[in-house]
Structures are given as structure tokens and as C-alpha cells.
Amino acid sequence: MSMNTAPNAERVHIGIFGKRNAGKSSLINAMTGQDLAIVSNIAGTTTDPVSKAMELLPLGPVVMIDTPGLDDIGALGAQRVRKAMQVMNKCDLAVVVVDASEGLTDAHTDLLARLKAKNIPHLIAMNKCDLLDAVPADTEHMRYVSAAAGTGIYALKEAIAHLVPTGDNGRRIIADLLQPNDFVVLVVPIDSAAPKGRLILPQQQTIRDILEAGATAIVCQDTELKATLKKLGQPPRMVVTDSQAFRRVSADTPDDVPLTSFSILFARYKGRLDSAVRGVTALRQLQDGDTVLISEGCTHHRQCDDIGTVKLPKWIEDYTGKSLHFEFTSGGAFPENLSPYQLIVHCGGCMLNEREMKSRIAYAEDEGVPMTNYGILISYINGILPRAVKPLGLEL
Structure with a gap:
């Protein structure tokens, strides 16, 4: 990573959602002025979520996430739709792209309800407005655009920028x-x-x-x-x-x-320190045969003494005295089903944005699975957790 480049985790994540052939990829290209996304008249060209880090004026550094169509069909299509829905967990805001000649459908209504439930700010981009006999006036939450003709693109980018909360949110590392x-x-x-x-x-x-x-x-x-x-x-x-x-x-x-x-x-900066501290006490309840998930937000070449796959499992078994089963995830992968796990140990999440990290924490809490953090676990098993969290205002 260049020292002059904004880390992806600190960029605003913008999810682009819509049905097949609504023009999602074309809209990304129009907003950035670059041919970043593959465009085709064949329905379902985008088969997996694709993230692209870029500068989007007047917003600044962002990550645009192009997603598969919400109306994809078949067993494989259903998996693609599920992947598109999972993108919401990392979205700071969303653009719902609608074919203006078709209008809003039940698929869009369901998507908008999901975005509202997750408190994700969003706009509706009524694309292909150049095909309409008359273009309606824009509203607060809806913009009429044409990716092909370039109509309304600047106004859409301005509206997207205004969705981002202004001012300092108070989050600091130290x-x-x-x-x-x-x-x-x-x-x-x-x-x-x-x-x-x-x-x-x-x-x-x-x-x-x-x-x-x-x-x-x-x-x-x-x-x-x-x-x-x-x-x-x-x-x-x-x-x-x-x-x-x-x-x-x-x-x-x-x-x-x-x-x-x-x-x-980073447990404080990206997530919830108090929750991670509570979660680490589950070490005392682990039994032989229990499964521990060790999850990292990045992907990297594993060394012979890798902390996630080698050191942590050894330290946990040494501390608990139990014979345990360990599973591992990295990068954007995080299990949809957490029921097999008795404990989740997560990295600091420096490669994940705040929304995705907190989404993982909330999901684990909803499923009743304790979740902690690398540093918290290591300080706990070494008997220094109270000292390690005291500087952050947490007394144990």
C-alpha cells in the first residue's frame, strides 16, 4: 500500500444495486469517466460483487461496489443475489439503479426495505431516462439519469456526496x-x-x-x-x-x-471494545471438541508461524487445556451460519470499514456467539487484560 493512498477501509463504500441490464456498470463508468466496469447487453454480465477504489468528486476517495442483478435466475443466480445482499454489510451508502422505462418493481421495493432496515442512506437512479417521452422532475431521493447520454450524472454525484454525514464522527485511533x-x-x-x-x-x-x-x-x-x-x-x-x-x-x-x-x-476504533472484552471470557467455557472461528479481514501469504492459523490456536489450547477444532476465514469471507462456533476470534479489522466490522459483531451477538479480538485474547491469556484496556477508559 502506498503511504499516499487512502486505505480502502477508510474510504466511503458505495454499493450499486439493481436488476440485470438496468445499467449499473454503465452508471459506474459514467460517474467516474472511465471504463472500469464491463458493459454488455447480455443480462447478468456482472456475476460477482466487484470493488473499485477511486476518487469520486466532489466526494473524494471511495470504493464503488458493482453487484450482480437482483433478478438473477436459477440456483447459481440465487447465490449471486445472496452475494449482492451481503454487500450491504459494508455499504456506507447505496445507489439503486432502476431502468426508467420499467419503473420500480417488487424486487426494488424489497431492496429499499432492506436498506432502510439497515439504516443505509440511499438514492434511486432512474437510468435510461433518455428513452422516456418526458422526463419527470428529480425528487429528494430519486434522480433521473442516462449513463449512455451522460444526462444527470453530475447532479447524481452531488446528491451522493450529500448523503455522506458531514463533520468529524469522533472516531480516533489514539x-x-x-x-x-x-x-x-x-x-x-x-x-x-x-x-x-x-x-x-x-x-x-x-x-x-x-x-x-x-x-x-x-x-x-x-x-x-x-x-x-x-x-x-x-x-x-x-x-x-x-x-x-x-x-x-x-x-x-x-x-x-x-x-x-x-x-x-482498533477494537475500539472499528468495533465495540466492551463487547470484545465480554466475549473473551468464553474461553473459560470451551469444551473438548468445540469449534473456534478465527477470522481475519485481510488476505496475506501465510508464514510457518502465522498468528491466525498457528500461534492463536496453540495459545488457546494451551490456556484452556482442551482439544479444540479451529476454522479460518479471511478477507471478505465471513460465515452466514455461526451456529457451529462456540467462540469467534477476529483480527483488529484494519482492512474492513467500520460498517462491515460492526455488522459482523452485531451478527455474532444476534446469533449468541461470543466474539473477541486478537489483542484482547492475547492479553487475557497472559493475565494483563485489565492493564491493556485501562488506557482506553475501561476498568476491569
């Missing part, structure tokens, strides 16, 4: 915990699992947030922490560590210095 001129020590182990030549996204974003608070970020490895703290000459405002180094970093950090991890910061 800046709200700091004062100007504070020192924050970030512990970043460089091992076989560390990406060559770069820091991972949570580390990058935390450094940026520290700088925006007017504070100073000091980065070191876990092996250098003791010497770094000694050379500072004064206690830092906080130490933030990679969760895998929690045990060593906790031992090397004086008790009066607040300590947490990148993963726990």
Missing part, C-alpha cells in the same frame, strides 16, 4: 487519548512474519493519528524497548505494542506507564 507534546512508544517486532520494507496498516495509521494529535511517535522493536524507555528520561504517555509481543513488553514496561496494543486500539 489521538483522543493524547495531549500535544506527549511521547508514545510504539513496539513493532521485526520477525519472519513482518512485511519486508514497510510497516503494516495499523502501525501506519496509528503513527499518523499520533502526529495529528501534536504528539511524538517513537518506534522500536520489543528487544529495544527497555533501552528506549531508559533513554527517554521521562515516562511516555503510553506504550502501544504488537499483540504478539504483549508478554515481553508488559514485563519491560513500568507499571505506572499505560500499555495497550494496536489490535485493542
Whole structure:
């Protein structure tokens, strides 16, 4: 990832929904002025949700998600429709594309009801308006456009931009915990699992947030922490560590210095910290043969000592003393059926936007499946969870 590129998880996610041949892909191309989506007169050209990161003026950096048609047919078509519906879990707003010559149908009515139930801001784009004898006036929630002729595209983009809430929503990774001129020590182990030549996204974003608070970020490895703290000459405002180094970093950090991890910061930033802390206590109830789902929001090359598929299962079995079954998901994959699981352990979610992360948390709660976070689990099994969440205002 370029340091100059807005991370996809921090971009506004715009879902484009509609029936086959309504012109969803053509509308994306018209709004961006680029041939980004494949266009064809054959119904069902878009067979899977396709995400494209781009700049959409006057909105700025966005992710446009082109979806399969809502009226796709057959067993395979039903799976495609289900995939389209799942896109709602990550949408900050939606554009419902309707063939203006056909008008709204029951499929659109059902879609609009789903969007309303999920509190997703949305607009209706009545496409192919150039085929109408007379074009009705736009309304607050409906715009008449023609992707082919370019009619109404600018007004549609302006309307989309106005759907996005204005102002700061108050979410910060760490800046709200700091004062100007504070020192924050970030512990970043460089091992076989560390990406060559770069820091991972949570580390990058935390450094940026520290700088925006007017504070100073000091980065070191876990092996250098003791010497770094000694050379500072004064206690830092906080130490933030990679969760895998929690045990060593906790031992090397004086008790009066607040300590947490990148993963726990992101549990607060992207989800619900209190829910994840409650969820970790399910470790004590696990029995032989229970299934634990370990879910990551990104996809990456697995190392021999990968945290998700190797280290966490070992640590969990060592802590519980139980023989457990583990399943794994990554990227956009998350099970539709959570009933087989007695616990879900999720990464910090830096590659997922806030809506998708909170959607996963809410779904697990609705299904009665405890869900926690990498950093919270690691600090819990090392007996330092109260210390790790105290800097974030949570007393245990």
C-alpha cells in the first residue's frame, strides 16, 4: 500500500444495486469517466460483487461496489443475489439503479426495505431516462439519469456526496487519548512474519493519528524497548505494542506507564471494545471438541508461524487445556451460519470499514456467539487484560 493512498477501509463504500441490464456498470463508468466496469447487453454480465477504489468528486476517495442483478435466475443466480445482499454489510451508502422505462418493481421495493432496515442512506437512479417521452422532475431521493447520454450524472454525484454525514464522527485511533507534546512508544517486532520494507496498516495509521494529535511517535522493536524507555528520561504517555509481543513488553514496561496494543486500539476504533472484552471470557467455557472461528479481514501469504492459523490456536489450547477444532476465514469471507462456533476470534479489522466490522459483531451477538479480538485474547491469556484496556477508559 502506498503511504499516499487512502486505505480502502477508510474510504466511503458505495454499493450499486439493481436488476440485470438496468445499467449499473454503465452508471459506474459514467460517474467516474472511465471504463472500469464491463458493459454488455447480455443480462447478468456482472456475476460477482466487484470493488473499485477511486476518487469520486466532489466526494473524494471511495470504493464503488458493482453487484450482480437482483433478478438473477436459477440456483447459481440465487447465490449471486445472496452475494449482492451481503454487500450491504459494508455499504456506507447505496445507489439503486432502476431502468426508467420499467419503473420500480417488487424486487426494488424489497431492496429499499432492506436498506432502510439497515439504516443505509440511499438514492434511486432512474437510468435510461433518455428513452422516456418526458422526463419527470428529480425528487429528494430519486434522480433521473442516462449513463449512455451522460444526462444527470453530475447532479447524481452531488446528491451522493450529500448523503455522506458531514463533520468529524469522533472516531480516533489514539489521538483522543493524547495531549500535544506527549511521547508514545510504539513496539513493532521485526520477525519472519513482518512485511519486508514497510510497516503494516495499523502501525501506519496509528503513527499518523499520533502526529495529528501534536504528539511524538517513537518506534522500536520489543528487544529495544527497555533501552528506549531508559533513554527517554521521562515516562511516555503510553506504550502501544504488537499483540504478539504483549508478554515481553508488559514485563519491560513500568507499571505506572499505560500499555495497550494496536489490535485493542482498533477494537475500539472499528468495533465495540466492551463487547470484545465480554466475549473473551468464553474461553473459560470451551469444551473438548468445540469449534473456534478465527477470522481475519485481510488476505496475506501465510508464514510457518502465522498468528491466525498457528500461534492463536496453540495459545488457546494451551490456556484452556482442551482439544479444540479451529476454522479460518479471511478477507471478505465471513460465515452466514455461526451456529457451529462456540467462540469467534477476529483480527483488529484494519482492512474492513467500520460498517462491515460492526455488522459482523452485531451478527455474532444476534446469533449468541461470543466474539473477541486478537489483542484482547492475547492479553487475557497472559493475565494483563485489565492493564491493556485501562488506557482506553475501561476498568476491569
